[in-house]
Amino acid sequence: MARIWVTCDCAGTQTIDADRLGAATGETVRPPCSALCTDQIGIAAKALEQGDAVICCAQERRAFEDLAEEIGAPAPATVDLRDRAGWGDGADATPKMAALMAEALLPAPVEKTIDVESEGLCLILGAPEVALSAAEALKDHLGVTVLLDAPSEIPESRDFDVVAGRLHGATGALGRFEVRIDALRQVIPGGRGALGWSNPRDGGRSECDVILDLTGGTPLFPAHEKRDGYLRADPARPEAVAAAVLAASHMTGTFEKTLHVRTEPLLCAHARAEQTGCTRCLDLCPTGAILPAGDHVTIDPHICAGCGVCSAVCPSGAVSFDAPPVDHTMLRVQTLARSCLAAGGTAPRLLVHDAHGAEMIRLAARHFKGLPADVIPLDMVSLGAFGHAEAVAAVAAGFASVDWLPGPAVDLDALTAQAELAAAIAGADRVRVISTTDPEALCDDLRHGAPDPVKEPVRPLGSRRQITRQGARALHPEDTVLPLPEGAPYGAVLVDTDACTLCLSCAALCPSGALGDNPDRPELRFQEDACLQCGLCATICPENAITLEPRLDLSQAALGQRVLHAEEPFACIECGAEFGVRSTIERITEKLSSHGAFQGERLRMIQMCDTCRVSAEILSRDDPDKLGERPKPRTTADYLSKRRDH
Secondary structure (H helix, E strand, O other): OOEEEEEEEOOOOOOOOOHHHHHHOOEEEEEOOOOOOOOOOHHHHHHHHOOOEOOOOOOOOHHHHHHHHOOOOOOEEEEEOOHHOOOOOOOHHHHHHHHHHHHHHOOOOOOOOOEEEEOOEEEEOOOOOHHHHHHHHHHOEEEEEEOOOOOOOOOOOOOEEEEEEEEEEEEEEEOOOEEEEEEEEEEEHHHHHHOOEOOOOOOOEEEOOEEEEEOOOOOOOHHHHOOOOOEOOOOOHHHHHHHHHHHHHHOOOOEEEEOOEOOOOOHHHOOOOOEEEEEEEHOOOOOOEEEEEEEEEOOOOOOOOOOOOHHHOOOOEEEEEEEOOOHHHHHHOOOOHHHHHOOOOOOOOEEEEEEEHHHHHHHHHHOOOOOOOOOOEEOOOOOOHHOHHHHHHHHHHHOOOOEOOOOOOOHHHHHHHHHHHHHHHHHHHEEEEEOOOOHHHHHOOOOOOOOOOOOOOOOOOOOOOHHHHHHHHHOOOOOOOEEOOOOOEEEEEEOOOOOOOOOOOHHHHOOOOOOEEEEEEEEEEEEHHHOOOOOHHHHHHOOOOOEEEEEEEEOHHHHEEEEEEEEOOOOOOOOOOOOOHHHHHHHHHHOOOOOOOOOOOHHHHOOOOHHHHHHHHOOOOOHHHHOOOOOOEEEEHHHHHHHHHO
């Protein structure tokens, strides 16, 4: 069934060249209407009945979905060409529209989810006057328990539970919170008169599905606004409390939670042999969802809020964003660049934004100048997942520059670090983080000159590391070595050969295999392309002979092994077989020559290979087989016999 694109110039406020768009995309593009959502809605209905329709209007999505339901047709796909392209600076926006249409044609990846069960057990924290009032409002919807800081007058109603105590801590998320309470006092329900309190006890534990925090104090969790099931409101603002109570009343049942990231533990460079290496994701996770788990890290999907920062900073690909997957984001970037250039664009610029940025773009288009015709927006669910690798890939694919437009929920420090790394690789004039939150200022900020795009765009495939390297090679001569900021996941290992003893501990623990040995000779080998700059080698080196140099070597030499340090092997003084390191054995021999336990044959054994050393040990004077017959053990009968003799 043919796909039909139904366009509208929105009362003549934008220019749509249907013929050029059809030629550029190979799709059937209808001549633009002027009032598709009102007077000409019959055209939309006819298109919906005829085939797979795409409505080029996102503002009235609900109207077209209702229309499709009314006539028994499938719900149409909608694409926003007006706010993102048509309402711009008046320049030819056809290449941008063609790019946005091509991106919309990409198949959407299947979202992976897990079920979260909430039985509606709610813990309310706060002062009595606020917490008890919230409990009264929620008692018919949830199973409510109110935790008071100190014993106070107990309401006679038993429609909800009241306890007193000091909240020691809380863990978990929606449907699986666990709280720890000290000085816990519970209500004694029996007896006549006012209800009383039990004696306090420490170490109380309980579970709940929802926490409603009305204390106004320090939040219980880092990045608390991203913790599902944790609702917090200022008790001094009744409207905020009412909103939190309303939200809590709906938190019962089964919910689908997106699995934001995918992990490959075998690739993780967090630790080896109880020595810590890479901690990039642990240092940046705002919610504390990432924890060490031996040699790798583990991510709690119930706590993960999907900011995507861990994927952007992971040097090995052990953690990668999966909603959508990294390769889908790369495909979107390449599709936008390729389609724009094919439709006549010359130097497109990429504007990466999230939902907050999308609203800014809509306001800028309706009330101000709108986006320039050469600025192509890329809407990301999580802006943090668009890191340096994606930015370098965008520039290599033909974008003249890449701008991030962060919203208030974005970790600006983490995003800035990724932008600095991308700038070091792609060029400082090609990468920016836009700090404004004013739509009009955004319009002005984007109206500036851009550097020339790469002459021969490339569209690399593979892992984020491979794409970064291939993209960098398209932007620089192949023998370039780019200095990178501290903490970059690319670089060299530098060895102080005077201090190194070639113990090869670094090679044994290197998680990526960048450091290795030579089974035939005492050598330390290094492949720079594989180095993650995790720092394990520097941490475990007993001689402190290793330092790291952040850089990106684009030459072919970085893809092969090179010798960092090599020495002559020592020849066994008995059989002549080569083993060990000459300088090390000579140094040990010299140091032990004055030691009483290493004299004569014992000292010579240090200079023997394993086989000869074993033989010498067997033949030594202290061989237990040469000490004669072992004395017989004395028994009780021997002692009694000796006593009788006396």
